[in-house]
Amino acid sequence: xxxxxxxxxxxxxxxxxxxxxxxxxxxxxxxxxxxxxxxxxxxxxxxxxxxxxxxxxxxxxxxxxxxxxxxxxxxxxxxxxxxxxxxxxxxxxxxxxxxxxxxxxxxxxxxxxxxxxxxxxxxxxxxxxxxxxxxxxxxxxxxxxxxxxxxxxxxxxxxxxxxxxxxxxxxxxxxxxxxxxxxxxxxxxxxxxxxxxxxxxxxxxxxxxxxxxxxxxxxxxxxxxxxxxxxxxxxxxxxxxxxxxxxxxxxx
Numbered sequence: 001x002x003x004x005x006x007x008x009x010x011x012x013x014x015x016x017x018x019x020x021x022x023x024x025x026x027x028x029x030x031x032x033x034x035x036x037x038x039x040x041x042x043x044x045x046x047x048x049x050x051x052x053x054x055x056x057x058x059x060x061x062x063x064x065x066x067x068x069x070x071x072x073x074x075x076x077x078x079x080x081x082x083x084x085x086x087x088x089x090x091x092x093x094x095x096x097x098x099x100x101x102x103x104x105x106x107x108x109x110x111x112x113x114x115x116x117x118x119x120x121x122x123x124x125x126x127x128x129x130x131x132x133x134x135x136x137x138x139x140x141x142x143x144x145x146x147x148x149x150x151x152x153x154x155x156x157x158x159x160x161x162x163x164x165x166x167x168x169x170x171x172x173x174x175x176x177x178x179x180x181x182x183x184x185x186x187x188x189x190x191x192x193x194x195x196x197x198x199x200x201x202x203x204x205x206x207x208x209x210x211x212x213x214x215x216x217x218x219x220x221x222x223x224x225x226x227x228x229x230x231x232x233x234x235x236x237x238x239x240x241x242x243x244x245x246x247x248x249x250x251x252x
Contacts, residue, residue, distance in 0.1 A: 009231035011061045017235060021242050023195035025069040026062060027217070029209055030054070032201030032225030045089040050227035052097050057230040062142055063108055065238075069143045069191055073209050077117070077151035091125045094148070098128045102135060109141035115187040116150030145188060152211030159185035186212060193217070196241045198234075200226045218244045 011017075030051060037047030055072065062070045075090060105112060112132050121129075129148070162185045166172045172181070183189055194210060194217040202223040206214065220237040222229070 011231040011235050012064050014235050016239050018242055022067055023241055024192045025194050026196045027071040027194045027210055029073045029199040030226045031203055036225040036227045044086055048093055054226055054229045058234050061231040061234045071145040073147045075148045091122045095125050095128045098132045102132055106136055109139045111139035111143050112136045113145045116148040152208045155187055198237050200224055200229050
């Protein structure tokens with residue numbers, strides 16, 4: 001049987017999906033590149049390169065289904081602990097991906113956003129990223145959120161600092177501080193909270209990713225390693241989401 005590539009599957013033709021009940025915001029922890037490479041006797045960097053094809057596949061799949069928002073965990077604050085060789089390769093790959101995909105992203109009306117700390121990023125990567133953000137700024141079909149040098153705890157701490165500053169300056173009162181107000185101080189406050197969180201490779205951790213936004217997300221953990229995750233796997237994850245009874249803390 002011929003293996004279907006990550007981008008080849010026609011996700012819009014899958015009759016299993018209820019197109020009326022699609023998640024508004026999908027977040028993905030892209031895990032398993034290193035194990036994928038190791039299983040094939042390759043260097044970890046080659047696993048990251050293979051994973052770039054899956055990035056394209058899920059962006060295409062979400063765009064084709066009309067899902068408004070997609071967040072991808074590209075580089076965490078903890079990833080600096082990896083070898084310098086791997087870290088440098090990851091940032092080179094990010095620059096390469098932007099250069100190769102920017103025309104198609106723009107043509108398909110995809111707006112690219114970033115969450116995380118730009119401090120410490122390589123200058124070339126930062127230039128390529130800022131160009132991508134600026135060029136796609138007016139696009140509206142899919143909001144693509146790339147988490148780079150990002151940590152969920154850091155985001156919450158940053159929001160707390162800004163609230164404290166506004167409280168001290170008299171711009172807000174203590175009694176105004178609610179969950180709704182707090183959410184407005186997060187990195188992308190206008191985005192919907194995450195409906196579906198996917199972590200590939202079977203690892204049962206959220207790894208400090210969008211801790212506030214995933215509070216009521218449905219979590220799907222396929223065994224598939226990220227370089228093998230494509231449109232069909234995305235469809236399966238959405239189908240699992242649609243089979244859940246989302247109660248948001250209400251009665252069973």
